[in-house]
Amino acid sequence: MRIDAHQHFWLYDSQRDAWITEEMSTIRRNFLPNDISHILKNNHFDGAVAVQADQSHQETRFLVELAQVYKMIKGVVGWVDLRSPQVEQYLADFAQHDIIKGFRHIVEGEQDADFLTTDAFQNGISQLTKYGFTYDLLIHPRHYASTLACVRANPAQKFILDHMAKPAIRTKEFDDWALFIEELSACSNVYCKVSGLATEAEWSNWRVEQFEPYIHHVIRCFGKNRICFGSDWPVSLLAASYEQSVQIVAENLQDFTAEELDMFWGINASKFYNLK
Structure with missing residues (x-):
């Protein structure tokens, strides 16, 4: 089964989706499975994993409802309040839906460099492990240290790194990112998505060869059995067509x-x- 491990769907709301700025007008509209299903088929993909874009329990329910209608959605990565004292009850409720595979928090938007290692968040991670849910890591460089501490403290938890930790391809920064990838990949409970790369370069002026050192470093570090493809569609449309996103990796x-x-x-x- 050929899988796109990272896609988003939304009914655009200008207030809720304020992160979609003026320069991102291309994606200031609704995006639903019907908008991508034929493109997936043309590129020989059997389905996709739908990943949260909004931090609400309603978002998780929205993705579950989409999956009930569109069989191309093979799994859902939702959002749950991992810091809540009621997190176990939330997870027990979500565990009733087999389509929910894991959860994500937009940690890159958190200014606290130690966000992932706070007691409340760590309790939430322990509950994910208890219920067998995965966790997607979406981080900023300021979170490198706490990310390493978090995954090392939870060796039984399955983590996956989104977008290769968003290397600064636009400015050709490499060394600090590369060291982080090397250290993180030493944790066998972490996978990595080769995804969302074009948007980390100059949106209208990138070249395929720019991505080579970053992709090859991830392959060297994680090996070939802990990496997978994700398009980050429709966010990826800011810089590349779906076919180009595939080409960059291929x-x-x-x-x-x-x-x-x-x-x-x-x-x-x-x-x-x-x-499944």
Whole structure:
């Protein structure tokens, strides 16, 4: 099964979705599975993982409802208030929906560098482990240290790094990011999505070769059995078509065997998220 491990869907709301700024007008509209289903089929994908874009329990229920209608959604990564004293009850309720595979918090928007290691958040992570849910890491460089501390403190929890931690391709920064990737990949409970790359370069002036050192470093560090593809559609449309997002990655997998390609394009994501 060929899987896009990272897509978003929303009914655009100017207040709720204020993060979509004027320069991002391309995505200031509704995006639903019907808008991508034929593109997935044309690119030989069997389905996708729908990932939260809003931090509310309503968002999680919205994605579950979409999955009940659109079979192309193979799994949901929702949002839950991991810092709430009621987090266990929330997770017990969400566990009734098999389509929910895990959760994510937009940590990159948190100014607290130690957000991931606060007592309340750590309690939430322990509850995810108890219920068998995964956790998507969306972080900013200021969270490197706490991310490493978090995953090391929770070796039984399954983590996956979104967008390769968003390397600063636009400004060609590499060393600090590369060291972080090396240290994080040493934790066997962490996978990595090769996703969302074009938007980290100059949106209208990127070249495929710019992504090579970043993608190859992730492959070297995580190996070929803990990485998977994600488009980050429709956010990716700010800088690239769906086909270009695929091309950016595909051109850096030239030494993969047929079996390794199958793992990258679907098997690894299916294993991580327990997709069916």
